[in-house]
Amino acid sequence: xMEELARIALxxxxxxxxxxxxxxxxxxxxxxxxxPADDVEHAFLLRAGVQAVLAQCGRMPVEAAPTEPSPPEKKxxxxxxxxxxxxxxxxxxxxxLFVQFLACLDEAGLLLPPExxxxxxxxxxxxxxxxxxxxxxxxxxxxxxxxxxxRWAAEGTLRLSAHDAxxxxxxxEEGSSRERIAALESLRRGNPDEARQWLQESIDKEKAxxxxxxxxxxxxxxxxxxxxxxxxxxxxxxxxVRGLAARFLARLPGSALxxxxxxxxxxxxxxxxxxxxxxxxKLACTPPEEIEKSWQRDxxxxxxxxxxxxxxxxxxxxxxxxPPSHWCERFELAPAKLIEAIEEDDFAEAVLAGWTSxxxxxxxxxxxxxxxxxxxxxxxxxxxxxxKAQLHANIQEQLQLLLRAMPPAEAEAALLAALEGDAFARRxxxxxxxxxxxxxxxxxxxxxxxxxVRRGLKRFDDRAMRLAETLxxxxxxxxxxxxxxxxxxxEETAAVATNSYxxxxxxxxxxxxxxxxxxxxxxxxxxxxESACAAAKEAAPQK
Amino acid sequence: MQxxxxxxxxxxxxxxxxxxxxxxxxxxxxxxxxRSAEAIWGLCLGSAKYQVKVDLSNLGYHCSCPSRKFPCKxxxxxxxxxxxxxxxxxxxxxxxxxxxWLERRRQRAEKKAERSETEAARPVDEKxxxxxxxxxxxxxxxxxxxxxxxxxxxxxxxxxxxxxxxxSFWQEQAKRLVDAQAPGLASxxxxxxAIPRASRDWHARxxxxxxxxxxxxxxxxxIDQLSPELQADxxxxxxxxxxxxxxxxxxxxxxxxxxxxxQWVDDEDRIRxxxxxxxxxxxxxxxxxxxxxxxxxxxxEAIVPGAEQEAxxxxxxxxxxxxxxxxxxxxxxxxxxxxxxxxxxxxEMLSAAAAAxxxxxxxxxxxxxxHDVSLVPHEETWLVRDHVGQALPLxxxxxxxxxxxxxxxxIDLAGEWDGYGLRPLGLFLDGAYxxx
Numbered sequence: 001x002m003e004e005l006a007r008i009a010l011x012x013x014x015x016x017x018x019x020x021x022x023x024x025x026x027x028x029x030x031x032x033x034x035x036p037a038d039d040v041e042h043a044f045l046l047r048a049g050v051q052a053v054l055a056q057c058g059r060m061p062v063e064a065a066p067t068e069p070s071p072p073e074k075k076x077x078x079x080x081x082x083x084x085x086x087x088x089x090x091x092x093x094x095x096x097l098f099v100q101f102l103a104c105l106d107e108a109g110l111l112l113p114p115e116x117x118x119x120x121x122x123x124x125x126x127x128x129x130x131x132x133x134x135x136x137x138x139x140x141x142x143x144x145x146x147x148x149x150x151r152w153a154a155e156g157t158l159r160l161s162a163h164d165a166x167x168x169x170x171x172x173e174e175g176s177s178r179e180r181i182a183a184l185e186s187l188r189r190g191n192p193d194e195a196r197q198w199l200q201e202s203i204d205k206e207k208a209x210x211x212x213x214x215x216x217x218x219x220x221x222x223x224x225x226x227x228x229x230x231x232x233x234x235x236x237x238x239x240x241v242r243g244l245a246a247r248f249l250a251r252l253p254g255s256a257l258x259x260x261x262x263x264x265x266x267x268x269x270x271x272x273x274x275x276x277x278x279x280x281x282k283l284a285c286t287p288p289e290e291i292e293k294s295w296q297r298d299x300x301x302x303x304x305x306x307x308x309x310x311x312x313x314x315x316x317x318x319x320x321x322x323p324p325s326h327w328c329e330r331f332e333l334a335p336a337k338l339i340e341a342i343e344e345d346d347f348a349e350a351v352l353a354g355w356t357s358x359x360x361x362x363x364x365x366x367x368x369x370x371x372x373x374x375x376x377x378x379x380x381x382x383x384x385x386x387x388k389a390q391l392h393a394n395i396q397e398q399l400q401l402l403l404r405a406m407p408p409a410e411a412e413a414a415l416l417a418a419l420e421g422d423a424f425a426r427r428x429x430x431x432x433x434x435x436x437x438x439x440x441x442x443x444x445x446x447x448x449x450x451x452x453v454r455r456g457l458k459r460f461d462d463r464a465m466r467l468a469e470t471l472x473x474x475x476x477x478x479x480x481x482x483x484x485x486x487x488x489x490x491e492e493t494a495a496v497a498t499n500s501y502x503x504x505x506x507x508x509x510x511x512x513x514x515x516x517x518x519x520x521x522x523x524x525x526x527x528x529x530e531s532a533c534a535a536a537k538e539a540a541p542q543k
Numbered sequence: 544m545q546x547x548x549x550x551x552x553x554x555x556x557x558x559x560x561x562x563x564x565x566x567x568x569x570x571x572x573x574x575x576x577x578r579s580a581e582a583i584w585g586l587c588l589g590s591a592k593y594q595v596k597v598d599l600s601n602l603g604y605h606c607s608c609p610s611r612k613f614p615c616k617x618x619x620x621x622x623x624x625x626x627x628x629x630x631x632x633x634x635x636x637x638x639x640x641x642x643x644w645l646e647r648r649r650q651r652a653e654k655k656a657e658r659s660e661t662e663a664a665r666p667v668d669e670k671x672x673x674x675x676x677x678x679x680x681x682x683x684x685x686x687x688x689x690x691x692x693x694x695x696x697x698x699x700x701x702x703x704x705x706x707x708x709x710x711s712f713w714q715e716q717a718k719r720l721v722d723a724q725a726p727g728l729a730s731x732x733x734x735x736x737a738i739p740r741a742s743r744d745w746h747a748r749x750x751x752x753x754x755x756x757x758x759x760x761x762x763x764x765x766i767d768q769l770s771p772e773l774q775a776d777x778x779x780x781x782x783x784x785x786x787x788x789x790x791x792x793x794x795x796x797x798x799x800x801x802x803x804x805x806q807w808v809d810d811e812d813r814i815r816x817x818x819x820x821x822x823x824x825x826x827x828x829x830x831x832x833x834x835x836x837x838x839x840x841x842x843x844e845a846i847v848p849g850a851e852q853e854a855x856x857x858x859x860x861x862x863x864x865x866x867x868x869x870x871x872x873x874x875x876x877x878x879x880x881x882x883x884x885x886x887x888x889x890x891e892m893l894s895a896a897a898a899a900x901x902x903x904x905x906x907x908x909x910x911x912x913x914h915d916v917s918l919v920p921h922e923e924t925w926l927v928r929d930h931v932g933q934a935l936p937l938x939x940x941x942x943x944x945x946x947x948x949x950x951x952x953x954i955d956l957a958g959e960w961d962g963y964g965l966r967p968l969g970l971f972l973d974g975a976y977x978x979x
Binding site: 012 | 547548549558562565566569627691694695696698699700701702703744746747749750751752753754755756757758761889890893896897900901904917918919920926928929932933934935943944946947948950951952962977
C-alpha cells in the first residue's frame with residue numbers, strides 16, 4: 001500500500017490518474033471521508049500518514065541465518081586495564097611502543113582484547129601487522145573474514161603455517177601481488193626448489209617492477225641449485241632485475257659469475273711493498289678505461305650515475321660482488337692493514353665503498369668476510385671525524401648499514417667505543433646509529449648512554465639537541481631493568497620553563513621520554529600481575 | 544561511586560581531553576585526595592595547584608582551572624584515578640574548599656526548587672495568559688497553513704524533483720516554521736533534507752514522514768477534540784513546550800533504579816543535542832533525556848552510559864510518555880553489574896512499539912533492550928537476530944567493535960529503534976556494559 005502511494009507521489013498527484021480514488025483502509029477513510037472532495041493532495045497526504053503509522057505498527061522481522069560464532073580461544077584475552085594501555089599507545093600514534101607491547105602480550109601468552117580488534121585490523125603498517133598476527137587469536141581471524149580490507153590477517157596466518165600446498169597454489173595463481181609474494185615466500189622457506197620452479201614458469205609474464213619483487217624472494221635460501229635460473233635472468237630486459245640476479249649469483253661461491261668477478265677484481269687491485277726496508281705495504285686500484293659488453297650482462301652498469309666517474313663506479317661494483325675475505329687470502333694481511341694500504345690511493349673511496357657493500361652482503365654467509373665489519377666501521381667513523389659536512393649523509397648511511405650487519409654484541413661494542421670518542425660527539429648523528437642497534441639495549445650500553453645524556457642534556461646547546469633527538473628512541477630501547485633507574489635528571493630537564501627554542505625542544509623531548517617510560521612501566525606491571533593471576537588460577541586445585 | 548575507565552573517557556568533551564585526563568591520573572599528580580559519601584576531591588599539581596571536586600550524587604564537578612573544556616582534564620584525571628585505584632582516595636571530611644562548594648550547590652538547588660514552587664503558586668493573570676496563548680496559537684496556525692500549501696505543492700508536482708533539491712530548499716521552510724513559533728515541527732522538516740537518496744526506498748520514507756507531518760497538522764486543527772494527554776503531545780511535537788513550573792505540576796515523577804542504556808550526540812546544528820536512553824529496573828519504563836549545549840560547553844547533567852542510580856525522573860505529559868528529565872538524583876552512581884530488563888524477542892519489541900504508536904502515532908524512536916541477540920554482518924545492511932531466528936536491520940554499517948566483543952555469540956543489546964533500523968548504543972555481556 002505504502003509503495004503504491006509512493007509511486008504516485010514520485011510522479012505527482014497532478015499527473016497520476018489513480019491519485020483520486022484510493023482506499024486506505026477504514027482508519028484512513030474515517031479521517032479522509034469528511035473532507036471536501038476537490039482537495040486531492042490533502043486527502044492523499046493524510047492517507048500517506050495513516051499508512052506510514054500502520055506500516056510501522058505492522059513491521060515484521062525477517063528470517064535470517066545466524067553467523068557462525070568465533071571458535072573457542074586457546075589463550076586468554078588481556079584484561080580491560082591492559083586494553084586501555086594498548087589503546088593509549090595506539091592513539092598516541094607511537095607505533096614502536098605499540099609493537100613492543102604486542103610482543104610482550106604474545107610473550108605473556110595473552111591475546112589482544114576483542115574491542116581493540118577493529119582498530120588493530122585497520123592498521124596498515126607491516127611491522128604492526130607482523131606483531132599483531134600472533135595475538136589476534138581465533139576471534140581476530142574470525143572477525144577478519146567479514147571485512148575484505150582485513151584479509152591480510154589470513155595472509156599472516158598463511159605465512160606462519162606454510163604447509164597447505166593447495167592454499168599456497170591458489171594464492172599464487174589468483175591472489176593479489178602481495179598475496180602472491182607471501183605465498184612464494186612461504187614456499188621458498190619450506191621447499192626452495194619448487195618455489196624457484198613456480199617463479200621460473202611465470203616470471204616472463206610479469207612487468208619489470210613485479211619481476212624485481214618476485215626475484216627478491218629468492219634472497220632467502222639462496223643455493224647453487226638457483227644458479228641456472230639466475231643465469232637466465234642476466235638477460236632480463238630490466239637493468240634492475242639483471243643487477244639483482246648478478247648480486248645473487250655473486251653470493252654463490254662456486255658460480256661462474258663469481259669466478260668472472262674474482263678475475264676482474266684481481267686485475268683491479270695490486271699490492272707492493274714500498275719504502276727503504278720494503279716494510280710499507282701499499283695497494284693500488286687500476287680500473288679499466290672501457291668495459292666489454294659481457295661485463296654489462298653481469299650487472300656492471302655501462303653508464304655511471306650523475307656526478308660520478310665511470311671507472312670509480314666500475315671498481316666499486318666489481319668489489320662489492322667479491323667476498324672481502326678473498327683479499328686477506330691473496331695479500332695475506334688482516335682487514336685493518338688492507339684498509340690502511342688503500343687509503344692514499346686515488347680510487348680509495350670507491351674501493352672502500354665496494355668493500356663495505358661486500359662485507360655487508362657476504363657477512364651472513366662467510367665469517368671471514370664478517371670480520372671486515374668492525375675495521376670498516378672504524379674507518380668510516382674516522383672519516384666522519386675529518387670530513388666536511390656535505391659527505392656526512394653517505395658516511396652516516398655506511399655506518400648504519402655496517403652496524404645492522406654486525407652481530408648484536410659486536411654492534412653494541414662498536415657503538416659504545418664510539419659513544420665515548422670525540423668524533424661521535426662532534427660530527428655524527430647519534431640518532432641514526434642508535435636506531436641501527438637491536439633492541440632492547442644491553443645494560444652496559446644503557447648505562448653509558450644515560451651517562452652521556454646526563455652530562456650533555458643540561459647544556460642546552462646544539463649537541464644537547466642532537467642528544468634530545470635520541471630520547472624517544474631510548475625510551476623504547478632501554479632494557480626493563482633500567483626503567484626503575486634514576487631518571488631525575490630527565491625530569492629536571494623536562495620541567496625547565498623557558499622561551500628559548502632550543503631549551504623548549506630539549507624539555508619537550510625529555511617530557512615525551514618520561515611519558516613513554518611511564519607507559520612501559522604501567523604496561524609491564526599490569527602484565528605481570530595478570531600473568532601471576534592466570535598462573536595462580538591454573539595452580540589452584542579443581543573443585 | 545564506581546565508574547569504569549571507559550565510562551569516564553566517555554564523559555570527556557573530546558579525545559584530546561580524555562588523553563590529557565589519562566596523563567593526570569597517576570597518583571603523583573595529586574595531593575590532599577579524599578572521599579566522603581557525597582563527594583570526591585583532590586588538589587591537582589598542574590601548572591598551578593587546582594582544586595578539583597566531584598559531587599557523587601549527580602557527577603556535578605568543579606575545578607579551579609581556567610580551562611574552557613567541560614569537564615576539564617583535571618576533573619577527568621580525578622575520576623580516572625578514582626576508577627583505577629579507588630583505595631588512593633581515603634574516607635574523610637571534605638576540606639573547606641569542597642564543603643563550601645557542596646553547600647553552595649545545595650543552596651542553589653533548594654533555591655531553584657523554591658522558585659519553581661513559588662512560581663507555581665503565584666496567582667497568574669488568567670486573562671493575560673489566555674491572550675498570550677491565543678496569540679501563539681494563531682501564529683502557529685498561520686505558519687502551519689502556509690506550510691500545508693507547500694507540502695501539498697510538493698506532492699502535487701511529484702517527489703522525483705526533491706532528489707535534486709539543495710538542503711536550503713528544506714531549511715527555508717524550517718526557518719519559516721521557527722518564525723511561526725513551531726520549532727519542533729521546524730526541526731522535523733529540516734531533517735527531511737537527509738532522506739532523499741539516502742536509501743533505496745527514500746521516496747517512500749519521505750512520503751511517510753510527510754504524511755505524518757500532515758497528520759500532526761490535522762491534529763492541531765482539531766486539538767480541542769483530543770484528550771488532554773494527546774493535546775500535550777501535539778504541542779510538544781510542534782515545539783510549544785510547557786514552562787518549567789507547569790512541568791513540575793503536570794509531569795509524572797517516577798522513582799526507580801535507572802540504568803543509562805546509551806546515548807548519542809547530534810552536533811550537526813550549532814547546538815549539540817544529546818539523546819540519552821534510560822530504563823527503570825523495577826518499572827521497566829524507558830525514558831529519553833534530551834540535553835542541549837553550545838559547542839565546547841558541557842551538558843548540564845552528567846549522564847554516563849552504563850551507569851545506574853536510584854533517582855526520580857520527571858516525565859513530560861503525553862499519551863505515551865517518553866521524554867523525561869532528572870528531578871532528583873540522590874542515590875550513588877554505580878556501574879551496571881547485571882543486564883537490565885528487556886525484550887525476549889524482536890516480535891515482542893515490535894508489538895510494544897506498535898502499542899505505543901497506537902497511543903501516540905508521532906513517536907519516531909524507541910529506546911529498547913533486546914535480550915540474547917546476535918549480530919549478522921553484511922556488506923549492505925547488518926542485521927540483529929534474536930534467539931528464534933528473526934532479524935531486523937541495524938542502522939549504519941560500522942558495528943565492528945560490537946561484533947568483535949560478541950564474537951558472534953549472544954549479547955544483550957541496547958539501542959534506538961526508529962521503525963527502519965536499530966541503532967546500537969550499548970551492550971551487556973557477562974554483566975558488564977560496553978559502549979556499542
